Amino acid sequence: MYQAMITDREAxxxxxxxxxxxxxxxxxxxxxxxxxKKNITxxxxxxxxxxxxxxxxxxxxxxxQETLDLFMGKQAPDSGxxxxxxxxxxxxxxxxxxxSDEASxxxxxxxxxxxxxxxxxxxxxxHILIADKPAGVLSQKAEKTSLSLNEWLLGFLLEKGELxxxxxxxxxxxxxxxxxxxxSGMVLCAKTLKGAQLLSGLLKDRTLxxxxxxxxxxxxxxxxxxxxxxxxxxxxxxxxIKSVSDSFGHGGxxxxxxxxxxxxxxxxxxxxxxxxxxxxxxxxxxxxxxxxGKTHQIRAHLAGIGHPLLGDYKYGDRAWNEKYRQRFGIQxxxxxxxxxxxPPLEPPFTDLSGRSFFCELPExxxxxxxxV
Numbered sequence: 001m002y003q004a005m006i007t008d009r010e011a012x013x014x015x016x017x018x019x020x021x022x023x024x025x026x027x028x029x030x031x032x033x034x035x036x037k038k039n040i041t042x043x044x045x046x047x048x049x050x051x052x053x054x055x056x057x058x059x060x061x062x063x064x065q066e067t068l069d070l071f072m073g074k075q076a077p078d079s080g081x082x083x084x085x086x087x088x089x090x091x092x093x094x095x096x097x098x099x100s101d102e103a104s105x106x107x108x109x110x111x112x113x114x115x116x117x118x119x120x121x122x123x124x125x126x127h128i129l130i131a132d133k134p135a136g137v138l139s140q141k142a143e144k145t146s147l148s149l150n151e152w153l154l155g156f157l158l159e160k161g162e163l164x165x166x167x168x169x170x171x172x173x174x175x176x177x178x179x180x181x182x183x184s185g186m187v188l189c190a191k192t193l194k195g196a197q198l199l200s201g202l203l204k205d206r207t208l209x210x211x212x213x214x215x216x217x218x219x220x221x222x223x224x225x226x227x228x229x230x231x232x233x234x235x236x237x238x239x240x241i242k243s244v245s246d247s248f249g250h251g252g253x254x255x256x257x258x259x260x261x262x263x264x265x266x267x268x269x270x271x272x273x274x275x276x277x278x279x280x281x282x283x284x285x286x287x288x289x290x291x292x293g294k295t296h297q298i299r300a301h302l303a304g305i306g307h308p309l310l311g312d313y314k315y316g317d318r319a320w321n322e323k324y325r326q327r328f329g330i331q332x333x334x335x336x337x338x339x340x341x342x343p344p345l346e347p348p349f350t351d352l353s354g355r356s357f358f359c360e361l362p363e364x365x366x367x368x369x370x371x372v
Contacts, residue, residue, distance in 0.1 A: 002061040002068055006053050008126055009171050009192040015042055016049030018059075021171070023071040039063065106158060106165045112147040113155025121156075122186060122359050125351055127195030129153065130340065131187050132359040135332065139178035139187055150175045153189050162191070171196070177203060177210075177293070185212070185337025186359050198349055202342070203293070211339040212288045213361060215310035215368065216302055217320055219279040220286065226274070226301060230294050231267035238314060239296045241270070241304045270294050272301045280370035282320070283310060299333060309333045310368070328368055336361055 010018055019031050019040065034040045035047055039062045042051060053059075061068065120132040131149060133139065138148035153173055157163040163173070171193040179187055188203075190196035202208035227244040271291035278285050284307070288298055299315045302308060308316035310324060312333040324330045338359055345353040 002059075002063065004059045006055055006057040006059065008055055008194060011053055011055045011057075011192075012194045012197060013053060014049065015047055015051045015053050018053055019049070023061075025073050026071040034061075103165060106154075108147070109151050109155035109158055111155070112151035113159055115147060116149070116152045119149065119152050120359070123357055124191075127190070127192045127349070128199060128352075129156075129189040129191055130357055131189055133179060133184060133187050135182045135184040135362065138181050139175050148175075149187055149189075157191065176200060179337060180296070180333075180335075182332035183335045183337065184362055185335075186210075186340050186357065187337070188340070194348070198345075206291065207343040209341040210290050210293070210337060211341075212290065212298060212335055213277070213338050213365070214286055214288060214298070214302075214333070214335045215283045215365075216286055216307040217283055217310070217317055218307050220274070220276045220284040220307060221279065223275040224273070225291075226272050226305060228270050228301060228304065229267045230270045230297060230300070232295055239294070239300045241300050242267075243304065244269075268292070268294055270297050270301065272298060274302070285365075285369070298335065309335060324368060328364065330364065330368070334365060334368070336365065 004022075006018075016028075016031065016035075019026075020028075023031065031040070032049060035049055038046050041047065041060045041062075042053070043058050044060070063071070116137055118134045119137065122130040122132050124130070131153070133149050138146060140150045141148040153175065154163065157173060158165070173189065173191045174196070176188045176190050176196060176199040179185065188199050188208075190199055199208075228241040229244065230239050230241050232239045269292070273289040273291060275287045275289075276284050277287055286302075288302075290298060296315070299309050299312050303312070303315035308320075310316070310333070311321055311330040312335075313321060313331075316333070321330070338361060339356060341356045342352045342354060
């Protein structure tokens, strides 16, 4: 028999989806049959799988140990007949494999936590974590052997005792929005399913406001909302933009802040708002609000209006970049996600309601400033 108590990490999902996560090798028809026969129960009662599970719910699965091992994707049976899920045992595997494979993954997570020691926690509660990612660190791994913020997050939670190496498969904490490797600043991470549902909803509805600071070529003196259509060339990992309007939404695109994901033959509709902070000789320090979030949007959009980012060799001005590379060693775009603003929120997220979070600019921004 298997028994587990539902924690914050699993609460809020349908019972059948929860069962698929802990029994990934079992088919849907088989699971529903076991529910009908009460071989799987919820709070010692018959369930049909459509129930929303809550914290404190008790799940019991009356299978033989060999059957459990088979459907959980284990290659070798556990020694214990009953597995209890506690707050400290929120599992994160979610994939089939041997126990030695899981142990190897956990070693990778702990290695990432030790090696990526420059990552800072800006804010954390039971459900989400906001991390300050340095430039040069991946948000998610690009290759099997690479380490990223995602692995760091799992290692961080392992070190805190909020995850267990031997726990069953439930929700896997993960990064919810990605920054380019050479973009620094705040990244949103979900520790629980409830946290992931909140963040994905806010990002989809565009009610969570994300702001960046960056240097661009030339002097900009007025705030503007620029629009366009973005097309991605996946082979070259580069985007191109067709302009629609460059003045507070008075063009052919949807109104500012629209939730539309409208496309035309040229690609995805995008909006970028920028506000100048100060002009410095040949460059301007900008605050940029990313209203829509597409690959390389800020870099390509500003380059498209004649104000490329400092250090951006993909979309920028190479000769201008070279002057700053030789003097300050800048080899990639100076782009920093420095502020996040949450909308009004209901429980259990009232601690985030209407709050703003900031992280400091990297020192290189200070070094290149003409005003210091």
